[in-house]
Amino acid sequence: MTTCIPWRFGGTKTQISQQVPLAQKDRTVPRAAMYAVSGGRALADAINGVSDLIPLPFLSAFVDIAIKVLEACEEATAIEENLMDLQDRVYELMLAVVNTVPVNRKVSIALQDKVRRLQFILDNMLLDIAKIKAQKKILLLFFHNLNKDRVDRCVNRLKAALEQFTVVSQLQVEDLLDKIRADYSAFGAQLNRIEDAVNQTTQPHNAPSAYPRQDMPPTARRLFGREALIDEIASLLSVESTSRVCITGAGGMGKTSVALAVVESAPITTTFKKEYIFWIPCIEAKSSDLLRRILYAQLRITAETYDSLDALIDELNATKERRLLLLDNFETPWLSGQDRDKIVHILQRLAALSHVALLVTMTSGFTPGDIQWHQRPLAPLSAAAARAAFKAKYQDSAGGQELMEDGKELDDFLASIGYMPLAITLAAASGGRLRVSPADLLRDWRTAGIGILSGHEILSMDETIRVSMERGVVQSNPDALTLLAILSMLPAGTTGKNLRWWAPSIASPFAAVQTLRAAALVEQDDVSFPTARIFVCPTIQSYMSQQNRISIEIRDQVHDACYKFVLDHRSIPDDHKFKDDLAALATEGTNIQGLLMDVDVQNVRPNAVDALIAFGFYQSWTKPSAKLASHTLKIAQAANNDPHVVDSNAAARRVAEAHRCLATNFFALDRFVKADKHFKEASDLFKNVPEGTDLPLSGECLMELTRLWRYMKGKGNDELDSCVREAEARLSHNEHERYYVARAFLGLGEHLYFRKRRDESIECLSRANEIFRELNCPASAGRALYYMARAYAALNEPDKALLVGRDALAKSEESGELGLICRSLKLVARLFMAAKRYEEALPIITQSVTSCQSQGGPIGIAQSLELLAYNCAARMDLAGARIAYEGAQAQFAKRGSTRLGKRGGARCTENLEKLRSLSGLDQESFVNLTKFVPLY
Template identity: 25%
Template sequence: PGSQLEQATPAVPRIFFGRDLLIKEGADYVTNNAQAFLAILGPGGIGKTALAQKIIDIEAVKEKFEKRCYFIPCDILPNVASLIQAMLQCLKIPAEEGKSQGEMLNDYLQLNARHTLLVLDNFETLWYSKGGRASVQTFLEKLFNFKHLCILVTMRGPDGPGNVEWYKLGTGSGIPPLSADAARNMFFAIAGNKYDLSEKTKAVDKLLKELDYVPLAIRLIAQRAKTSPLKSLLRMWKEGKTSILREGKEDFSRLTSVEYSIQLSVNLLDEDACNLLSVISFLPNGIPMWVDNLGNMLPNLENLDISVAELLECSLISSNGGNIYILAPTREYIQRKYPSKADETMVLLETFYIEWMRGVVANKSNMNKELQLHILNITKILNVQIGKMLKEEHIEVVEFLGQAPKFYAAVVEVIDNILVNIQDMNINQKNNLQFIKVDVLIWNAKWIEAEDEVRSIEEKNGLNHKNITARCFQKLGNIYEMQNKYNEATDMLSKAKTQFEEIGDWLEATQCLQRLGEIHRMQARYNEATEMVSKAKTQFEQIGDQLGAAQCLQSLGNIYRMQDRNSEATELLSKAKTQFEQIGDQLGAAQCLQRLGDIYRMQARYSEAIETLSKAKGQFEEIGSQLGAAQCLNGLGDIHYMQDRYSEATEMVSKAKTQFEQIGDQLRAAQCLQSLGDIHRMQDRYSEATEMLSKAKTQFEQIGEQLGAAQCLQSLADIHSMQDRDSEAIEMLSKAKTQFEEIEIGSQLGAAQCLQSLGNIYLVQDRYSEATELLSKAKTQFEQIGDQLGAAQCLQRLGDIHRMQDRYSKATEML
């Protein structure tokens, strides 16, 4: 009866986010085609019904069909006869004696040729009904023949019903989940902007991500958030998962319970498909490239291809780019209700991934891309199987993963699982795992944790194991080097090198020599650096270590770059980049690209610099190097600064600063703050500049970075000078000059600039003799360090002094 249809038709949702483009796309298709067949496809709870209601509510759709849009909820219709009856009721077709319902409908549609839109909602109920598909398909074929009749169908599955070409809304897998922003907006619109929640947006975002941004799940969890504090809500989700995603206490429907909605699809499966679904639900990444991998992963399961087709038809799995996967709410429910119980399956998955990892490591150039698809599966299987019994192969897989920095977070999780839970591991295995963990911590700029881990290895092994002691010295040297603690780094790496030489480990000894060369480069001791790195390169070549040789070539390129020998630097860095690419070392190649970008920047070849640094940034992001990406971002900010594009510079340097802070790199974060202060200074925004530079100076002092602190003091002095506060400027410049002179490395330029600024202040004050003395000293110092621009500026000012004193011949000569 009509009342049933009315009751089963949900209200048009008032709270609706993130679907504007899909609504427009659907409405445009329906209005611009004389006969439209629109399919809104996807899993339960994805918002198909709501989307259909919003499309038919668009003004253009209403104009085309006037009042001839009919919404039919098919989930209450068991067969074709009931569908025909429902259509007669919607169309208000009166009964005629001597005619069947099918004939009455047919006559009506032939006589009434005005545009009509039929919305068949939840059509899978009929399509998969026990009465069979043939009668449903025959009826649909008859409807398709009425050229004025448009049909909008919503259903679970990858395709619309019948033999007609449907316009499928959304992606290849149907309607996608919401975006993170739309999911958050929907959550807060339902839950209300309670202080408790808006203050904890990060926790809410994490919860919504765990729900895979599925609209029904978000609506139901948001309803609970109205009465439950966030902490309680998070605990409920952790403990109850999908069982809490429901509304009311009984008589659940597909709109009031996520589990009810999922179970409707599960009820359609045969045993083989159900078994496969259980396994896929265990795998967070699903089955990547399933056509190639599924048979190798699960040789114990039967009828795999048929089962995949069945799961896709029921929208219990989604397909994208050849990968099949399950959305989070379905995955959680299936794992709880239909867990995969076969130990044999776990062993097969473990065996598959061990062999798969060996193959991936053999082709390093594609390693990150391949691992991205499988990493969550690998770590989950590893953690489960390690809990049963640790195998040599598990350690082997961890060592493989240790070669992929992008996935270091996953590596640490597995290592900690082993170290905490496995007691009967031999000391060598334990040491190797801890050293991998140290590398991960260094990569993530967690210096204190990395040093603590090394100290724990030292403590455990004592001083009797020369190899372990040498590796500890080496790791500590690397940690200190990354923090610019060059004396401590040199001491540790020298000790490590000596011990490696004593035990005949020439590869590790050579690596220490290379790092010592790098430290000398950072200290501007270029001759010693060149000698050490060249020697290391020769030794790597003799040992046959291509990676080490390429790294030395890269170091030599950087030494020439620091000496402004740009053509030689470019040649060596380009050659090193090629070698890194040939051996599949993406990090080395990206670093070379970054340094080439820096050279172009210093040569004022800005378009090439931007292109190169942007490319390097992309490569760093691809391999998960936040540090490299942030450095490129900072470099791009510097280019905009040099071109007086201050808003772009501010945006990029601010982003870089945030990234440095996230990885705990205090030095570079302070340098970004310093750059931001200088950008404000150049725009005459002196109060903001002063605040930022003062803050940066304090941060530099706290981490013992004297050069940065002196540079900030110099910039603050320039601000005072620009504001005609000469006495404060002179005091600050004198102090900054003294600080530059006390610093050994990289400070001559700063000292010369302070002399130049002091000379300029005295010149403005008509104190010509003092100005002449200071500017002459500054000119000499600029010449000594090869800064032609600084020297020329001083010469210009000295000429001005002679001109102001009417000494025109000398002024002419200088100018």
């Protein structure tokens, strides 16, 4: 035990000079009242532990009432500073009573009466102090004298009481402790707590305060995927010039966990002494006043008044020894308080101390105040880290049982919740406790959404999001929550430029986004607002989608905006704006897909069917999908069957268009049988439209049927000839419609090519190309040139074939139609390879593989990979040839029921068998490989 007690508890000035560093000698020594509450509470705890054994029945009750008076004085000091003197007297009285207790003999009746009278005095004092506390500061001018009189009377009463115990005003605590230690040696363990409480006052920033002090939370046992970030932040904080770090991000990203891990890291524990690392929990600091009091409490500093930060700054500035302040959950004072200017002032005063490192965590997208922060936005975990975190938490919750089902379902589930750490932890915990598989979690997420992410040991996702939405900064902008609802309906987010489409009623989308980013409710992936993607994370999307948080009016508005966006960018490959429309639709493709799939047959809004059809065709030209096209047909048929339909012909025409759209997607996906059915349905419906207005569209469907039948290889030439003639007649129904007349020439020229009437084919295709060039229709012109090049190659005119083929590729790329680009690339590559110009063919083949993969049809991908394999073999690249043939073989197998799939797969298998027996390639082994068919 120490023998030197600080002067503020009654020690001598000599003792002070021995304890206080030289740099601190000139500073004002805190008064005893500042420590009365904490010291008294420690004394009370110790006395309560032994009071039953001390022969004074009312000792515990007396100490308890004394503590209440001390605390009441502390709370009322802001009104009447004279109460500090009263605190001194109460504390002295409490020590005096304990000092007067006799040991091992009966307590006199007189002493008991004295204690009862003292308790009565303290009870009355509580009433006086309560009257003072009830006043507001603004009344101080009127009640100051009254307060002073009340306090003076209390002090006088206590002074008289103390004199009865013959205790001097400067009571020596050191002597008291010696007496208690000697008299009550049997209770040493409990009484040591008293001495410890006193001794702690000699430690840095270790004093009682006006706000309950909280201990730093424990560090997470293990963090996944944050190791590099933790090391980086620790390194920044360790250097004074970079020691202002702010971790930002959405709620549930693990900002506090990362910050606590930083505090525990080796660079921090090496740079900062343990007693100079302080955790400042700001989650309840909804005002600058509360923030100041929490700072005083957590730094263990007291002051005569907490209305100023001066005492705290002086204490921090007393020495230049480095300190670290972790201001956790700083979004509360910054975003919820009404006095941000005062919060800024506090933050700036702390930041002005170069030796004090600041680590701030905020549920926000921005840093607070005009300070040179090193901002570290906390992103979701990587897929690998998310998987590891989920499996570890699952195992803990399952009593050590490992997760066995960790395949694609787990990856899909983690992606669906956005790889958010809190969501992963909650899902894994509930999954582990109930032994639920990732597949079950994924299914429940799709039906119940964020409702599955609840728990007892951790704040639920619902609560985390709700708190962010109720921040003062969000409530102050009436457009913010409206925009949040709109963005929550867009799974892929949108660009700043396109916000005007989705939210036409928002006065300032920029201001609304800024507000939502401040509360970390939306994210922005680029600094340039027009091109940046602004999005809501999956957990917030799920939260907003439940309990009618998005109104019917907003839902209808977003759907109408979707239909308008699609229809304003509706075009065909021969339109001059087709490429621009493709690019625009691509920026919103995922959102449009989701909203159009949400169209209900029971509630088909105006323009919904037209938008579905237009977007279905867009997908057939870019990334074919039968899912949305099938949904389109279902909606179109429901609208057509509506007894309240106004224009029955228009409704029937939409059904025909939906059939054609679905057939086109099936054709692009090499699902030929299904495509055949829907092309026939579409052709018949278009034919039956009154006055023959849609006969050209019926002819288009028949031309597609002839192309389809050639792939299917199930029709004879007579049937093909008949279908082409009928298609040509319907396309040319109106000779003044030159576009459809040219389309008839195009279809006939293609057919004649396959009938091996190449000269006639070239003549028809040339006429078509001439009209298409006049009409500025690049896609149809490119298609005509494509078959012309093939015809020239078949006529053994390779130079002309390559010249026309390159022209076809240029026109295809001008149009932007991906399917036509893929075919043109493969043709030009074949023509180069036929001329044995393998090096020139290679980059074109590579581009072909990439383009075909983007389109998604297995046959196109397989053909490009087979070309690549043959090209590798020609260049004596044995390993490359094997890999490419294996890839082509796998793609052909996906369409093994078709003629192209069977023949292509057989060629690849045969060539792979030949290559596997070789240790190297030479010209002879290359010549023995089976060539791809057809060459052109």
